[in-house]
Amino acid sequence: xxxxxxxxxxxxxxxxxxxxxxxxxxxxxxxxxxxxxxxxxxxxxxxxxxxxxxxxxxxxxxxxxxxxxxxxxxxxxxxxxxxxxxxxxxxxxxxxxxxxxxxxxxxxxxxxxxxxxxxxxxxxxxxxxxxxxxxxxxxxxxxxxxxxxxxxxxxxxxxxxxxxxxxxxxxxxxxxxxxxxxxxxxxxxxxxxxxxxxxxxxxxxxxxxxxxxxxxxxxxxxxxxxxxxxxxxxxxxx
Amino acid sequence: xxxxxxxxxxxxxxxxxxxxxxxxxxxxxxxxxxxxxxxxxxxxxxxxxxxxxxxxxxxxxxxxxxxxxxxxxxxxxxxxxxxxxxxxxxxxxxxxxxxxxxxxxxxxxxxxxxxxxxxxxxxxxxxxxxxxxxxxxxxxxxxxxxxxxxxxxxxxxxxxxxxxxxxxxxxxxxxxxxxxxxxxxxxxxxxxxxxxxxxxxxxxxxxxxxxxxxxxxxxxxxxxxxxxxxxxxxxxxx
DNA sequence: CTCCGGGAAGCGTGATCACAATTCGAAGCT
DNA sequence: AGCTTCGAATTGTGATCACGCTTCCCGGAG
Numbered sequence: 001x002x003x004x005x006x007x008x009x010x011x012x013x014x015x016x017x018x019x020x021x022x023x024x025x026x027x028x029x030x031x032x033x034x035x036x037x038x039x040x041x042x043x044x045x046x047x048x049x050x051x052x053x054x055x056x057x058x059x060x061x062x063x064x065x066x067x068x069x070x071x072x073x074x075x076x077x078x079x080x081x082x083x084x085x086x087x088x089x090x091x092x093x094x095x096x097x098x099x100x101x102x103x104x105x106x107x108x109x110x111x112x113x114x115x116x117x118x119x120x121x122x123x124x125x126x127x128x129x130x131x132x133x134x135x136x137x138x139x140x141x142x143x144x145x146x147x148x149x150x151x152x153x154x155x156x157x158x159x160x161x162x163x164x165x166x167x168x169x170x171x172x173x174x175x176x177x178x179x180x181x182x183x184x185x186x187x188x189x190x191x192x193x194x195x196x197x198x199x200x201x202x203x204x205x206x207x208x209x210x211x212x213x214x215x216x217x218x219x220x221x222x223x224x225x226x227x228x229x230x231x232x233x234x235x236x237x238x
Numbered sequence: 239x240x241x242x243x244x245x246x247x248x249x250x251x252x253x254x255x256x257x258x259x260x261x262x263x264x265x266x267x268x269x270x271x272x273x274x275x276x277x278x279x280x281x282x283x284x285x286x287x288x289x290x291x292x293x294x295x296x297x298x299x300x301x302x303x304x305x306x307x308x309x310x311x312x313x314x315x316x317x318x319x320x321x322x323x324x325x326x327x328x329x330x331x332x333x334x335x336x337x338x339x340x341x342x343x344x345x346x347x348x349x350x351x352x353x354x355x356x357x358x359x360x361x362x363x364x365x366x367x368x369x370x371x372x373x374x375x376x377x378x379x380x381x382x383x384x385x386x387x388x389x390x391x392x393x394x395x396x397x398x399x400x401x402x403x404x405x406x407x408x409x410x411x412x413x414x415x416x417x418x419x420x421x422x423x424x425x426x427x428x429x430x431x432x433x434x435x436x437x438x439x440x441x442x443x444x445x446x447x448x449x450x451x452x453x454x455x456x457x458x459x460x461x462x463x464x465x466x467x468x469x470x471x472x473x474x475x476x
Numbered sequence: 477c478t479c480c481g482g483g484a485a486g487c488g489t490g491a492t493c494a495c496a497a498t499t500c501g502a503a504g505c506t
Numbered sequence: 507a508g509c510t511t512c513g514a515a516t517t518g519t520g521a522t523c524a525c526g527c528t529t530c531c532c533g534g535a536g
Contacts, residue, residue, distance in 0.1 A: 059300035086390035152324035
């Protein structure tokens with residue numbers, strides 16, 4: 001489950017493994033906003049000493065994927081609807097352009113992979129497999145973005161997903177009734193047709209639709225402190 | 239020297255002090271690209287144990303403000319002209335909008351502060367004080383951006399400055415001969431006139447000019463591995 | 477029953493040590 | 507003289523421990 005490679009074969013350190021594990025949980029929406037984590041707790045859970053966890057958590061705090069409160073305690077950030085809207089604005093500002101620049105780098109094999117991923121996505125959607133859906137959606141987008149070969153845009157976009165991740169689960173719960181246009185399908189067609197502008201628009205619309213599903217409903221709309229408005233959807237996490 | 243406040247009074251930890259110090263050095267262009275740093279070296283230099291340095295450096299690596307090579311050694315990243323161009327694209331995509339959203343939040347006192355900062359900037363420019371110029375430029379931009387009150391946009395933009403910082407020094411060396419329009423002055427006028435669009439355009443042009451000064455010259459243009467093309471401008475750093 | 481206070485448990489932080497890998501130096505060989 | 511080679515020093519990593527601080531819980535006073 002993707003992250004952009006900062007180097008090649010240095011992923012065998014304990015702290016990096018912890019970092020990637022937590023990252024995957026956040027992007028996959030497996031950690032509910034507001035949930036607090038502890039160094040020793042994660043260490044025991046992941047079978048390592050608190051030391052690598054300290055480093056991994058520190059990195060995620062720097063990326064604002066985790067939040068350090070005044071008491072020095074670490075938790076998954078809660079975001080106001082406004083925060084989410086700004087995150088989505090940033091995504092709209094960056095991702096369509098990344099897709100546009102990626103177009104030339106997407107070969108036939110990548111297109112086939114996109115089709116396969118999108119099929120999996122639909123299956124997960126019908127089977128009610130939230131984890132699978134989120135993972136497939138992430139894979140779909142970043143299969144495109146990574147083709148632009150940018151060491152700047154892709155990590156930047158990933159940092160946005162990292163922060164939206166915990167709220168992505170909400171989208172799933174509302175996607176059944178609001179499904180109108182399949183922007184993924186439109187994106188694939190644009191890629192096959194070599195139409196960069198159509199691809200950028202498809203990505204933009206896909207983001208906007210997700211945004212609409214997120215902010216359209218309650219989503220702790222008037223109780224930003226509790227962050228438990230979507231408790232039924234976010235499940236226990238951990 | 240600004241960073242967005244993640245919390246209020248937790249800046250008295252050693253690792254946070256180290257983090258902010260290194261951040262300031264990077265944004266201020268006081269660490270030359272390609273320069274490698276060591277945990278124990280920084281620890282001795284800053285008068286702390288290697289432990290807080292480890293955490294601070296880890297965070298900066300996560301933000302890609304520092305780079306961890308395959309040998310696990312940490313250094314200031316070298317960037318290709320393409321990397322810089324992408325960074326600048328992201329700045330153009332985010333900063334004008336942040337300024338637009340900030341307009342309403344800029345009161346008279348902030349305008350006065352902007353004028354003062356811009357005056358200082360000009361002075362540093364005439365006196366040849368690179369550090370002062372870079373610091374004033376940073377202060378000017380973020381006085382505006384912070385007024386938008388976004389916990390998303392401002393940190394995101396700051397992460398971009400963090401990565402461009404080591405190359406900012408190059409801009410200064412070329413600014414004397416290429417100075418055409420004072421975009422800062424235009425920005426202040428737009429703020430006073432309440433013209434959001436003019437403000438956004440002024441910011442965009444200011445970014446573009448800096449970009450032009452950066453990629454216009456050599457800047458390790460064909461030797462991305464050495465990164466010493468601008469050695470005369472980047473000075474020893476450390 | 478409510479409220480408050482004190483102690484124990486748990487928290488992040490930082491220091492120190494051990495270890496494996498890498499780097500760098502100088503000596504020795506061809 | 508140039509190249510190889512071997513060893514010492516340095517590096518990041520991880521574990522363990524001690525220290526303040528906060529939080530939580532449980533018992534006692536009102």
